[in-house]
Amino acid sequence: MVSLYHKLPGVFDFGGLPAYKAALSSSISQTNPKRLRMAGHSQFKNIMHRKGRQDAQKSKLFGKLAREITVAAKMGQPDPAMNARLRAAIISARQENMSKDSIERAIKKASGGEGENYDEIRYEGYGPGGVAVIVEALTDNRNRAASDIRSYFTKSGGNLGETGSVAFMFDRTGIIEYDSSVASDDAMLDAAIEAGADDVVSSESGHEIYASQETFRDVAKALEAKFGEARKAALTWKPQNTVPVDDETGEKLLKLIDLLNEHDDVQNVYANFEVSDALVAKMGG
Numbered sequence: 001m002v003s004l005y006h007k008l009p010g011v012f013d014f015g016g017l018p019a020y021k022a023a024l025s026s027s028i029s030q031t032n033p034k035r036l037r038m039a040g041h042s043q044f045k046n047i048m049h050r051k052g053r054q055d056a057q058k059s060k061l062f063g064k065l066a067r068e069i070t071v072a073a074k075m076g077q078p079d080p081a082m083n084a085r086l087r088a089a090i091i092s093a094r095q096e097n098m099s100k101d102s103i104e105r106a107i108k109k110a111s112g113g114e115g116e117n118y119d120e121i122r123y124e125g126y127g128p129g130g131v132a133v134i135v136e137a138l139t140d141n142r143n144r145a146a147s148d149i150r151s152y153f154t155k156s157g158g159n160l161g162e163t164g165s166v167a168f169m170f171d172r173t174g175i176i177e178y179d180s181s182v183a184s185d186d187a188m189l190d191a192a193i194e195a196g197a198d199d200v201v202s203s204e205s206g207h208e209i210y211a212s213q214e215t216f217r218d219v220a221k222a223l224e225a226k227f228g229e230a231r232k233a234a235l236t237w238k239p240q241n242t243v244p245v246d247d248e249t250g251e252k253l254l255k256l257i258d259l260l261n262e263h264d265d266v267q268n269v270y271a272n273f274e275v276s277d278a279l280v281a282k283m284g285g
Contacts, residue, residue, distance in 0.1 A: 064266075065092060065093045065096060066093075066103075066105075067118065071118050091233055121138075123137065127158040129252075132271065133257075149260065169239060174219070175208060176232065177208050182228070188200060191222075195219045198210050198211055216235070247275070247278070253273060
């Protein structure tokens, strides 16, 4: 089974979008943490990896990345060295090959007082099969966003709940990602432990380091000093447990997630389910 936790990348996974963020996964042993390294590919992948597969989606993704950069710059200083959220947004944009000029324009919009004012909203609900879903959005029209997202849940056979209705099933966790070529599994694990991380997952696809919300920024800085800029550094919603679903339910869930990701206001989508490898292949994941 493949866990669909995680991203846009989001994102932006995008899984990546929001900034230096965090919560925890305290599975590293203080006596012998190396013994607890997880094998195989990560169980915590932001479903936002499905975003940006086509050129048309790329344009939409750039718009969302620019929105996050502008919002992050407005909320803090326009200097990424002094603004953790802005730095995370810029890292996400670079990973999607967003041009330097586009990134700078998005920052200038904030410092110049240009552009719309966006509200940050978290929607929570249950998708097909009772799977918990969290949707993060930046919107300039709360009523429109709520109406659209509620309709997506309803049409998929789920229902939109109140804030807090499913968040208790997730941990707010900071994630830092590096390519596998950056360091060996042992080297990354040793560095992460020294930096104060809570957990490390290494696989062929790369290294994922988890840190608490309180230590996330310091851990990210320590690793960057040793290995260079991460390919992702963001806060994510990490499910405490994942629920296996059959292919019929899984297909409905993946369609709901794609529909949500297509909405201009939606930045990240997280869910706590697992689907078969066959369905992932069928759906182009």
